[in-house]
Amino acid sequence: MNKNSKIYIAGHRGMVGSAVWRALEARGYSNLIGKTSSELDLRNQQSVKDFMNTERPDLIIDAAARVGGILANNENPYPFLMENLQIQNNLIDAAHKTDVKKFIFLGSSCIYPKYAPQPLKEEYLLTDSLEPTNEWYAIAKIAGVKACQAIRKQYGKDFVSLMPTNLYGPNDNFDLQSSHVLPAMLRKFHEAKENENTAVELWGSGTPMREFLHVDDMAQAVLFAVENVLPEYLYNVGTGTDVTIKELAETIQGIVGHKGEIIWDSSKPDGTPRKLMDSSRLQNLGWKPAFDLKSGIENTYNWFKAHQENYKKIKM
Template structure:
């Protein structure tokens, strides 16, 4: 990408998209285009086609998606499949029809089999069954990845796919039911501290292990791949380190300053036992993460508190 290349960041108001915009601006890219979901609904084929015909972006970061944690995925599977399939297909197809030079499709580590060998290599895709609680989202992401692959094979396009691990950071979703585990824990412990609660209840057994990547590191990796990687093989984006949910809860509790006890509701689902990505391909390309988990959570929690103070929230 040149500094004045016309770059479209789909999903720029979300956690990932906004981080990509920050990374691009910091690196001196000046010709960025984006639309809010109110201005452009990527689920609408006609509107998406008209946008691409008018704007003619040269490069596309496809970070727009309907996302959520285990509760949301398990409760609204039809919505997760439809919305994500439409967003992906419309954006990728419009990119193809309007001669986009290069597109980066962002998937998710949940595309891999539930019991894939750890750490998970890129070639584990479609080798066995998916995790049932997020199967709909995973299938939609696999379809987007495969559509990029098939366009490359049939039409010699230059569309690459990257699979991030669990992400956290600025502009995350802290909804009490629809958020991912780390922002959900931040909110739980924060509210418990404010109300002087004696205990916080965490879903599941606490034994599953998860890998977490600070979203600004992810954005740096995306810009790096757009400039340095070509190929039909997916690239995992992560840190290569994981932590148990119990250890994560204790770490968040310490950072937030909660003084009570932590209990685990074992009647609630755990999800996939472990989901650590093999990031050797990413490392071999010359990129490694920078932000350690404790540092990233501190930055995220400080931002969370500032945002709430600006809005005047009680909690």
């Protein structure tokens, strides 16, 4: 890719897509394309075909997806499976048929089996059963990884998949019905602090361990993939360190300044016991994360406070 290459970022207004856009702009890429869902419905195959035939991008970065936490996945299995399949399949197939030079597919660590050995290596894909609370989303993302791998294998095209660990940062979703654990906690602690430090109730036991990556670090990984031909079809993207959910809650509580009680509702599901990723495959090629967890949460909390009236919400 050169700085004038035409680059289409699917999902450019989402947390990941907007971070990727910022990173590419900062690097000097000047020919970026973004379409809102009202301008281009990625679930509509014909619309995607027409768009691709008209625009003919050199590179596609697929950051578009229907996403959410345990609650959203559990209560809406069909759209989490079908809409994600539609979005990615339409983009991947149209990219192949219009001879797009490079395709970067973004997924999630939930593609790996629930009880896979830790840390998670790329070769653990499809070796055991998935976490039931988000298997619908995971199955869709696995299909996307395999579609890109198949095109790479059969046609020799530069289609690559990046699987990030749990992401957070500016433009995250803070809607309590559909958000992931870190932004949900941030909002809960903030609102409890504003409400005279009332108690905060959190799901599960607090014992599961999770790894978190700031979205700007993810954007740098995408930029690395844009500017290099990666030899493998699949790469994990993470920090290599994890914390318990209880430790995460206490870190957020301290950053927010909440002084009240934390109540753990053990009747609610914990999800996968641990999801630490082995990101050495990508890191050995030269990419490294810049944010530690505390500074990343501080950055995100400052963004949250500045944008409280503009929470990103997902319609169910």
